Every structure is written in structure tokens, then in C-alpha cells.
Amino acid sequence: MGTMKPTRLNTHAQDAVCPAHAQTDHPKIPKEKIGVLLANLGTPDATDYWSMRKYLSEFLSDQRVIDYPAWKWQPILQGIILSIRPQKSGAAYKTIWNNEANESPLLTITKQQTSAISAALGSKYGEGVMVDYCMRYGNPSTKSKVAHMVAQGCTKILFFPLYPQYAGATVATANDQFFRALMEENWQPASRTVAPYFDKPEYIDALANSVERAYAGADKKPDILICSYHGLPERYLKEGGDPYHCQCRKTTRLLKEKLGWADTEIMTTFQSKFGPEDWLQPYTVEEVARQAEAGNKSIAVCAPAFSADCIETLEEINEEIKESFEEAGGETFLYIPCLNDDDAHISALTKVIEDNLSGWV
Structure with a gap:
């Protein structure tokens, strides 16, 4: 038999105590906690x-x-x-780097979201729930954060990939990495993963509020709102049954209904095509040019598949896609930021977390 790895409990933690009914010489261990681990794509x-x-x-x-x-x-x-x-x-x-903190905007925003959610849960559950974040690629790694939570006494972990819609290339791979990290733990915590939340009323409300604020502050009302989602190869939908495409379209429909708009005022597109095969269409970069050529000289673009602004929104949408629109004759381009650490977004995410903690707290 192989040598078993020791459990990495932080016996020097301030809240470490001897277990109830244990002998007096039993090592102190941290008080049991519930961990909430937020996960995003990653950052160099x-x-x-x-x-x-x-x-x-x-x-x-x-x-x-x-x-x-x-x-x-x-x-x-x-x-x-x-x-x-x-x-x-x-x-x-x-072009988008946070030079002051020497990190990507995605990392900066994820830290802000974690801090806000931690404060919201802390006010209700105290120190019994700890909130942290990890990245699927790059640092901080999922493995390191799971190990840290276990060391801090987390006997239960709720893993929350911050993607409103499910896709194998986002939610599933994040969950895969979480499960791999659990395999490294000798004393493995109980675990749960969070399902897609794109259709939760609180999320749609937060999305609608962000659009209404942006429109209210615009010099000219946009002719159409483009909801641009990160793309996937069409094959993933047709051969693999990935529900992402349907969930994106439903997100746009729910947003339209919440705003009380007509079908002609909003549409769904997909961005970030990579490689030679067909991806989900219409492509955002081509559609904004078609809109300009069709006479819609003022458009707005939002990115409902992203919980935080990142390279795909700050650089691709606000630079490359904007340039495509303007080169085709477009005049006014309004990018509506992701929900980031907006209060309504934090409240929506906190509600999702609390629903998933049912029975644990």
C-alpha cells in the first residue's frame, strides 16, 4: 500500500480547539467551517x-x-x-492591465466580488462561513484554494463557477478541476456545485437595471442592444448536446421581457471565434457591421455571459468589435459593463449561494 498523505489542518489557527470529548493531549484542530469557493476562468x-x-x-x-x-x-x-x-x-x-495593482482586471474584480460576498454572508452567518476565490487557469489555482480551505477547517465546500449559463468549456471544466483538487485531500470535505443561475429573477433584475442605467446616461438612445455571448463551436451543441446556446437565448429573452422591449430592440450574438470550424452564430464582430450598414448607427453591447469584465469585454468588445462597427459606418457605440461588484449583482450572487447552502447553515 502507498503512504497516506497527512491531513493539512491548520493546528495553529486562532480558532483551533480540542475536539469535544477528546483526551487532553489531542491536537487542536480548527473549528468546523463551511467554505464558499468562487471560481472564474483565469488570468496570466x-x-x-x-x-x-x-x-x-x-x-x-x-x-x-x-x-x-x-x-x-x-x-x-x-x-x-x-x-x-x-x-x-x-x-x-x-491595453487593459491594472498597472496599479499589477494584475488583470478580471483578478481585481473577482477580489472585489469575493470581499463583498464575504461581507454579506459574514453579517448573517459570522465566521462559520468563509469565502474565497480561485481560477481555473493560472493563479490562484483551484487546488491551492481547496487545500487552504481544508486547512482552515472547512468540512463542507460550496463550489461556485461564476458563469450564469452552463457550458462544458466553462462550468464543467471548472467543476472537473475542483473534483481533481478534492482527490488530493486525505480528509475530503463534503461538496456541492452551483447550477447555472441565468434565469434567476435577481440576476435578470440586476442585468436589466444595468441596461436601464446605461441607456439613461446615454446622449442618444441606442437603436438596438446586442447581447454578445462568448462563442463555442456549433459541433458542441449539435453533437454533444451542450445547453449553452439555448441558455444564452433564454437569457436575452428574459432580459427583453423584464425591460418590456420589442423583439427588434435586442438580439443575441456570439464572439471570440477561434479556429477554422463554424461556431455559434451570428458572430458579434460581423453583426455590428451589418447593423451599421442597415442604418442602425447607434448601438449598445452588453456581455451577459461574463460575471466580470475581462479581456473579452474590455479589449475585444470595446476595441475590436467597436472598430468593426465604426468602419461599417456606425456612429455611436455604447459598451455596457459587466455586473462586476455592482450591489444588485452581489445581492443576486449571495441569494444563489444561500439557496445552495440550504441544510448546511
Whole structure:
């Protein structure tokens, strides 16, 4: 038999105590807690070539993201793509990088969300619930954060991928990594994962409020709102039955109904196409140009699949997609930020967490 790894409990924690009914010489262990672990996509540690290459290699090697056989894909990825793409991606990140904190906006915003949710849960449950965050790719890793929660005495962990809609390339791979981390623990905590929350009334309300605020502050009312979602290969839907496409369209419909708008005032598109095969359509970058050519010279774009602003919103939407619109004759482009740490968003996420903690607290 192999050697069993010791349980990594933090016996020096301030709240460490001897278990009830234990002998007096029993080691102290932390008081039992419930952990809430928020998870997002990930971020490079810096914008230089090697930091970007490391991050992109981990991301694009995930078979939930790119499902080609490794023998076929890895030579292309390691030999061609990662020789070129790190410089291009690094340059894009530099345009949005939080230089003051020396980190990506996604990391900054995720920290803010974690702090706000921790305060909200702390006011209700005290120190019995701890909230932390991790990334699927890059740092802080899921594995390190699960180990930290176990060391702090978390005997139960609620894992919450911060994606409103389910996709295998986002929610499923985040859950996969969480389960792999649990496999490393000798004393394994009970665990739950959070289901998609795109249709929760509190989330739709927060989304609608953000749109109404943006429209109220605009110099000119946009002719149409483009709800741009991160794309996936069409094959994932047609062959794999991934529900992402349907959940994105339902998100737009629920938002439209909440706003009381007509069908002509809002539409669904998909961005971030990668590789030669067909992805979910219409493509945002092409659709905004069609809108300009059709006479809709003022448009707004929001990104309901992202819980926090990131490279896909701050650079791709607000720079590349905006440029496509303006080159086709568009005049006024309004990007509506993600919900980030908006109070209504924090309240919605906290409600989802509390619903999923039922029976534990």
C-alpha cells in the first residue's frame, strides 16, 4: 500500500480547539467551517511572453475547450500557436492591465466580488462561513484554494463557477478541476456545485437595471442592444448536446421581457471565434457591421455571459468589435459593463449561494 498523505489542518489557527470529548493531549484542530469557493476562468500573471505562453498553454490544452486529440493538437499548439499568440495576447492585455495593482482586471474584480460576498454572508452567518476565490487557469489555482480551505477547517465546500449559463468549456471544466483538487485531500470535505443561475429573477433584475442605467446616461438612445455571448463551436451543441446556446437565448429573452422591449430592440450574438470550424452564430464582430450598414448607427453591447469584465469585454468588445462597427459606418457605440461588484449583482450572487447552502447553515 502507498503512504497516506497527512491531513493539512491548520493546528495553529486562532480558532483551533480540542475536539469535544477528546483526551487532553489531542491536537487542536480548527473549528468546523463551511467554505464558499468562487471560481472564474483565469488570468496570466503578467503580460510578458513567457507568462502569456504558460497561461495560454494551460488554457488551450484543456480538452473541454479544444477537444481535438492531443496527438493532433499539441504539436500545432506548442509549435505554431504558442510561438505567435503570446505576443499578440500580451499586447492586448497591456491595453487593459491594472498597472496599479499589477494584475488583470478580471483578478481585481473577482477580489472585489469575493470581499463583498464575504461581507454579506459574514453579517448573517459570522465566521462559520468563509469565502474565497480561485481560477481555473493560472493563479490562484483551484487546488491551492481547496487545500487552504481544508486547512482552515472547512468540512463542507460550496463550489461556485461564476458563469450564469452552463457550458462544458466553462462550468464543467471548472467543476472537473475542483473534483481533481478534492482527490488530493486525505480528509475530503463534503461538496456541492452551483447550477447555472441565468434565469434567476435577481440576476435578470440586476442585468436589466444595468441596461436601464446605461441607456439613461446615454446622449442618444441606442437603436438596438446586442447581447454578445462568448462563442463555442456549433459541433458542441449539435453533437454533444451542450445547453449553452439555448441558455444564452433564454437569457436575452428574459432580459427583453423584464425591460418590456420589442423583439427588434435586442438580439443575441456570439464572439471570440477561434479556429477554422463554424461556431455559434451570428458572430458579434460581423453583426455590428451589418447593423451599421442597415442604418442602425447607434448601438449598445452588453456581455451577459461574463460575471466580470475581462479581456473579452474590455479589449475585444470595446476595441475590436467597436472598430468593426465604426468602419461599417456606425456612429455611436455604447459598451455596457459587466455586473462586476455592482450591489444588485452581489445581492443576486449571495441569494444563489444561500439557496445552495440550504441544510448546511
